[in-house]
Amino acid sequence: SLRDSPTISAKTRERVRAIADKMGYRPDPEIARLMGRLRPSRVTQQSVVIAMLDLQSDQVVDEHPYIARLRNGIEKQVDHLGYGSTVLRLRDYDGSAAKLMRVIRNRGIIGCILMPSNEPVKLDARVKWDGISVVAATSSVLAPRFHGVVPDQIHNSMALVEDMYLRGYRQIGMILTESLEERTAHHYSLTMTWHGHRDQILILPDNVSAKENETRIAQWLEEHEVDVVLAQDTPIVERAIRRTHRGQGGIGLVSLSTINQPGIAYQDERPEYIGESAVSLLAGMMHNNESGIPVHPRVTTVDGEFRDAASVAKRLPRRKKSNLR
Numbered sequence: 001s002l003r004d005s006p007t008i009s010a011k012t013r014e015r016v017r018a019i020a021d022k023m024g025y026r027p028d029p030e031i032a033r034l035m036g037r038l039r040p041s042r043v044t045q046q047s048v049v050i051a052m053l054d055l056q057s058d059q060v061v062d063e064h065p066y067i068a069r070l071r072n073g074i075e076k077q078v079d080h081l082g083y084g085s086t087v088l089r090l091r092d093y094d095g096s097a098a099k100l101m102r103v104i105r106n107r108g109i110i111g112c113i114l115m116p117s118n119e120p121v122k123l124d125a126r127v128k129w130d131g132i133s134v135v136a137a138t139s140s141v142l143a144p145r146f147h148g149v150v151p152d153q154i155h156n157s158m159a160l161v162e163d164m165y166l167r168g169y170r171q172i173g174m175i176l177t178e179s180l181e182e183r184t185a186h187h188y189s190l191t192m193t194w195h196g197h198r199d200q201i202l203i204l205p206d207n208v209s210a211k212e213n214e215t216r217i218a219q220w221l222e223e224h225e226v227d228v229v230l231a232q233d234t235p236i237v238e239r240a241i242r243r244t245h246r247g248q249g250g251i252g253l254v255s256l257s258t259i260n261q262p263g264i265a266y267q268d269e270r271p272e273y274i275g276e277s278a279v280s281l282l283a284g285m286m287h288n289n290e291s292g293i294p295v296h297p298r299v300t301t302v303d304g305e306f307r308d309a310a311s312v313a314k315r316l317p318r319r320k321k322s323n324l325r
Contacts, residue, residue, distance in 0.1 A: 004289045050078055051109045054089040055117040066258040066271050067116055073275025081283055097124040111286050113278050116140050119179045130292045133285040137278040140183050145297040149278040151269035152301035153187035160267055161195050163306055164228055173200040173226030180232050200224055210236055218243040228252030234264050252312040265309040274302050
């Protein structure tokens with residue numbers, strides 16, 4: 001009753017709370033900690049299942065390295081805590097959150113982790129999440145707002161620009177997509193604006209072919225004197241750089257995303273740790289029967305780490321002073 005279990009009626013919960021208050025009962029955090037360790041050891045591997053909800057609109061041939069590492073982190077922590085796991089794909093249910101929710105409830109699933117999507121997602125507001133604990137391991141879900149664990153894009157991009165200054169780069173450019181801008185609440189472009197590079201941001205439209213974007217990037221590079229580019233889709237940018245006849249050595253290149261592309265430096269957003277943290281948060285919510293859409297969503301952010309490569313060689317020993325205080 002004191003944990004708001006939905007299996008107990010509201011009348012009984014209120015009665016038990018009144019008795020507990022009268023007796024002066026207060027929870028013992030140490031006992032709660034020990035019980036939290038005992039409970040997983042009592043259940044079988046598949047008795048409590050956590051669902052990873054795949055929100056991608058299309059089936060991708062090769063899973064993005066970020067998502068693969070995120071999934072590994074989730075599965076590792078799920079196994080460590082003694083739960084089972086499954087993957088449910090929204091596209092398998094015609095993109096209907098209502099159909100997906102029926103499956104979740106029919107299978108007795110009480111914990112879900114929202115996985116990244118290739119485009120911003122707004123789930124059907126009519127769907128009820130009562131009794132389901134949810135953590136978003138992505139900023140792709142714009143509505144409803146759940147508790148989440150995501151990369152700290154502001155910190156990561158600020159640190160990345162500062163690192164470029166240390167390497168001697170002065171004219172920093174950034175190439176983003178419209179969907180990335182929306183999913184990340186414009187954090188990347190805000191960083192560029194703060195550092196005085198607002199005019200050196202290229203926003204690529206969604207639903208445009210790679211060839212068209214490559215041409216658009218090449219034209220943009222000819223018009224802007226950038227010496228390093230921070231971008232999401234580095235293969236396209238790399239080809240556009242070659243088309244400018246300046247060669248990779250002429251323009252530095254860094255990926256804003258966690259990638260596995262030899263020779264290309266990138267910002268490692270540490271997806272494994274994001275996955276582990278999401279499971280830990282979800283387990284605590286399930287233990288305390290914290291479910292449904294939260295009134296005050298809270299977000300945990302994870303700092304990334306820069307992974308060096310030949311695509312960003314050091315240039316000058318001096319460093320330009322930035323606006324960062």
